[in-house]
Amino acid sequence: MEGSQASRPVMKELRRGGRPAAGTDPQKRRQILDGAHRIFSELGFDATSMSDVARSAQVSKATLYVYFQDKEHLFTAICAEQRDRNVAEKLALLDVNQPLPEVLARFGMEILSTLAQPLVVAAHRIVIGVAERMPEIGSEFYEAGPLRVINAVAQYLDHHVAAGRLNVPDTQLAAAQFCEVIQGGMVKARLYGVLNEPPPRDEIEKNVASGLALFLKGYGFAG
Amino acid sequence: MEGSQASRPVMKELRRGGRPAAGTDPQKRRQILDGAHRIFSELGFDATSMSDVARSAQVSKATLYVYFQDKEHLFTAICAEQRDRNVAEKLALLDVNQPLPEVLARFGMEILSTLAQPLVVAAHRIVIGVAERMPEIGSEFYEAGPLRVINAVAQYLDHHVAAGRLNVPDTQLAAAQFCEVIQGGMVKARLYGVLNEPPPRDEIEKNVASGLALFLKGYGFAG
Amino acid sequence: MEGSQASRPVMKELRRGGRPAAGTDPQKRRQILDGAHRIFSELGFDATSMSDVARSAQVSKATLYVYFQDKEHLFTAICAEQRDRNVAEKLALLDVNQPLPEVLARFGMEILSTLAQPLVVAAHRIVIGVAERMPEIGSEFYEAGPLRVINAVAQYLDHHVAAGRLNVPDTQLAAAQFCEVIQGGMVKARLYGVLNEPPPRDEIEKNVASGLALFLKGYGFAG
Amino acid sequence: MEGSQASRPVMKELRRGGRPAAGTDPQKRRQILDGAHRIFSELGFDATSMSDVARSAQVSKATLYVYFQDKEHLFTAICAEQRDRNVAEKLALLDVNQPLPEVLARFGMEILSTLAQPLVVAAHRIVIGVAERMPEIGSEFYEAGPLRVINAVAQYLDHHVAAGRLNVPDTQLAAAQFCEVIQGGMVKARLYGVLNEPPPRDEIEKNVASGLALFLKGYGFAG
DNA sequence: GATGAATGAGCCTTCATTCAT
DNA sequence: CATGAATGAAGGCTCATTCAT
Numbered sequence: 001m002e003g004s005q006a007s008r009p010v011m012k013e014l015r016r017g018g019r020p021a022a023g024t025d026p027q028k029r030r031q032i033l034d035g036a037h038r039i040f041s042e043l044g045f046d047a048t049s050m051s052d053v054a055r056s057a058q059v060s061k062a063t064l065y066v067y068f069q070d071k072e073h074l075f076t077a078i079c080a081e082q083r084d085r086n087v088a089e090k091l092a093l094l095d096v097n098q099p100l101p102e103v104l105a106r107f108g109m110e111i112l113s114t115l116a117q118p119l120v121v122a123a124h125r126i127v128i129g130v131a132e133r134m135p136e137i138g139s140e141f142y143e144a145g146p147l148r149v150i151n152a153v154a155q156y157l158d159h160h161v162a163a164g165r166l167n168v169p170d171t172q173l174a175a176a177q178f179c180e181v182i183q184g185g186m187v188k189a190r191l192y193g194v195l196n197e198p199p200p201r202d203e204i205e206k207n208v209a210s211g212l213a214l215f216l217k218g219y220g221f222a223g
Numbered sequence: 224m225e226g227s228q229a230s231r232p233v234m235k236e237l238r239r240g241g242r243p244a245a246g247t248d249p250q251k252r253r254q255i256l257d258g259a260h261r262i263f264s265e266l267g268f269d270a271t272s273m274s275d276v277a278r279s280a281q282v283s284k285a286t287l288y289v290y291f292q293d294k295e296h297l298f299t300a301i302c303a304e305q306r307d308r309n310v311a312e313k314l315a316l317l318d319v320n321q322p323l324p325e326v327l328a329r330f331g332m333e334i335l336s337t338l339a340q341p342l343v344v345a346a347h348r349i350v351i352g353v354a355e356r357m358p359e360i361g362s363e364f365y366e367a368g369p370l371r372v373i374n375a376v377a378q379y380l381d382h383h384v385a386a387g388r389l390n391v392p393d394t395q396l397a398a399a400q401f402c403e404v405i406q407g408g409m410v411k412a413r414l415y416g417v418l419n420e421p422p423p424r425d426e427i428e429k430n431v432a433s434g435l436a437l438f439l440k441g442y443g444f445a446g
Numbered sequence: 447m448e449g450s451q452a453s454r455p456v457m458k459e460l461r462r463g464g465r466p467a468a469g470t471d472p473q474k475r476r477q478i479l480d481g482a483h484r485i486f487s488e489l490g491f492d493a494t495s496m497s498d499v500a501r502s503a504q505v506s507k508a509t510l511y512v513y514f515q516d517k518e519h520l521f522t523a524i525c526a527e528q529r530d531r532n533v534a535e536k537l538a539l540l541d542v543n544q545p546l547p548e549v550l551a552r553f554g555m556e557i558l559s560t561l562a563q564p565l566v567v568a569a570h571r572i573v574i575g576v577a578e579r580m581p582e583i584g585s586e587f588y589e590a591g592p593l594r595v596i597n598a599v600a601q602y603l604d605h606h607v608a609a610g611r612l613n614v615p616d617t618q619l620a621a622a623q624f625c626e627v628i629q630g631g632m633v634k635a636r637l638y639g640v641l642n643e644p645p646p647r648d649e650i651e652k653n654v655a656s657g658l659a660l661f662l663k664g665y666g667f668a669g
Numbered sequence: 670m671e672g673s674q675a676s677r678p679v680m681k682e683l684r685r686g687g688r689p690a691a692g693t694d695p696q697k698r699r700q701i702l703d704g705a706h707r708i709f710s711e712l713g714f715d716a717t718s719m720s721d722v723a724r725s726a727q728v729s730k731a732t733l734y735v736y737f738q739d740k741e742h743l744f745t746a747i748c749a750e751q752r753d754r755n756v757a758e759k760l761a762l763l764d765v766n767q768p769l770p771e772v773l774a775r776f777g778m779e780i781l782s783t784l785a786q787p788l789v790v791a792a793h794r795i796v797i798g799v800a801e802r803m804p805e806i807g808s809e810f811y812e813a814g815p816l817r818v819i820n821a822v823a824q825y826l827d828h829h830v831a832a833g834r835l836n837v838p839d840t841q842l843a844a845a846q847f848c849e850v851i852q853g854g855m856v857k858a859r860l861y862g863v864l865n866e867p868p869p870r871d872e873i874e875k876n877v878a879s880g881l882a883l884f885l886k887g888y889g890f891a892g
Numbered sequence: 893g894a895t896g897a898a899t900g901a902g903c904c905t906t907c908a909t910t911c912a913t
Numbered sequence: 914c915a916t917g918a919a920t921g922a923a924g925g926c927t928c929a930t931t932c933a934t
Contacts, residue, residue, distance in 0.1 A: 024897095060900070065926065128352060177433070216441075657846060
């Protein structure tokens, strides 16, 4: 298993540059991404075979490889899409000109609703499950997703701290706390597979409201 | 995957006297569990082959199957051990007769120190990664671990709420919030593989202190 | 196809040392080598699948990989065997104490008989066919086989040149020439697949005799 | 692999008028042959994919199939071209009216220079490597190449034997011996991949001179 | 006629699991 | 009981070849 490192690649690695044509039909690409996302979410990364993906996406296995270099790249593409999809529009909610409690409430609702969605939970599960072996995927995902949100919240808090409305010594830490506290353990339970349905709206509302109240009072929010 | 478990030993049982049918040497069992834990933590569930386990545990592959029905059962056994190992002693810290802030501080320190350990993070990662396909493992793990802690904290809070020292409408929810705020995102980052070393003690202290302060003030703790 | 060099191996290459147990039953090893040799000779390296080999050797495909790291190593093992099998005993024929013409006649007969055997031709064919992509295999084969013979003959000629019985300015070159002339194109034709049966003995004799006469007269052999 | 070759064009033939059915642009054909030759020589038959060929020839893969029925036919076309390219002009050197030693020297130089060229070696390698599975390709190649040369030399020798200048009992055999002996093992080593650069002119000269001298003296050439 | 895209078949390799010893 | 050896099944990936445009 170790001696072959030098000799095996000889046979194929000689082939140089120029990939096969790099599938460019965006529609088909979508079809593949959607099908792959569906089945990856259902089975996890390792337990999903490329045949499964092909079946789920209704294309031939070979076509998969026209659009994506390999299984890992396909998966990474899905992750990237998943995190980037709505983050931007969510961050836009952090409007410093609106009243803080309402902004954070709305923002929290958005975040929690998204995070608790089964498909999103599934994506996080996979990334976490794979993080040991492929730390770059995990880090990248974390940084472009959760961390980006935390940073935005921290910046938002900075503003209000400067304005004297909040007493927060470490806004970065506070932002992380905020993101956790509004979840009330709801996402965590789902991560472990305890629950699988999207939570009812009132439960989300309750958790966000409770967490937000705790946060505001705890950091001495002065209307 | 589970069907053939009862039939094989039967033959042996018939031939010999009342000898214990399957692997019962507790020392060897330990050896296997330790080796398996080590390698599972390093590679994850799917990426670890039974050959890897055998090598890591220094036993033959066949012996593995004498002590554990299959890969999944072996893994489950490790998880069970992992969660149960220290939970009990940690819960004992929640002594209602000691001053609340100190109890929660000490308890939080314990919890966070444990959760941030690489091997523990690895175990959680695996369970989460596997939760989609094997929800029972995930649920069981969650219930015997995180949930058990939450419940204990909730009960502890109940006591102080009853004593009028705390104003908490939903102690179960508050317990979950407590468990999250004290982490300050420290465990989450590790879950995604962003960091891998155990955090320095002062960082843990800072996070617990900050989270606890937030929690106490937010829930109107009155000394 | 090129970007994956760094990322793909991550998944598996993590596994370290200790191969699976390295099949050691020499009988089974023989069985595999023989079966593989048979089918490789029939179909060539690339056109022979490991399934073909397994079938031909009457073992499971997985067993193949217990005894040989991969297809290339299996093939190399066959080549090594093939060249080493009889070379030594043939070189022993070059006895400087026997009369030169008889020695070279006997030696030439041995060499040509062997080289014209279908299975040997097949081995050479494969090695040559593969030499572009795997030059080490080709070189190694050439050096351990043809070159070794040439060197031995050169040394043998040296002796007789020193004794004044032969007038050869470059014995290395002469040795190469000798090895070729005695074949009379017989091996070459077989290499290209023109003929496939082993040549009749008298044809071999004729070619060797003719080539040897040419060689001796050409290099002024003086009884 | 060969079955479907006649049926496809039929449809087109019916629809349109007397337009040439299959790829007839000789320029494009050249382009394909050259590109294919280049890459086949580099990688060998099996290791060269039709994508490689398409890339090397700068045409689409589908176009390849307009000009050549399949991979094998394309390859065969290249081989045919390769052998026929210069054989004729070389055979013309065998002028019975010129002094024999000079003719054979010049002829030998031409032959050996050509055979030792990397691209030519590569072609031979491929044909040999493929000969087991596709004996017609091998035979055809051998007959139109090496054998044709041998025959011409044999005929040339016949003339001089008849003129009493040479004492050769079997000119066919002698021709084969001549072709081999002038190579001095130079081509053989290259066939096995030991060397890859074209040999320097003086080395070629030396081998031819040595071989020719041996041949002439051995067959009693009388000026 | 030329091409980009698609695919069924098949390859090498590995894995979880089970016997015979 | 422990093990070395063996294997059926499956996985990721590529290829020669063919349509629709």
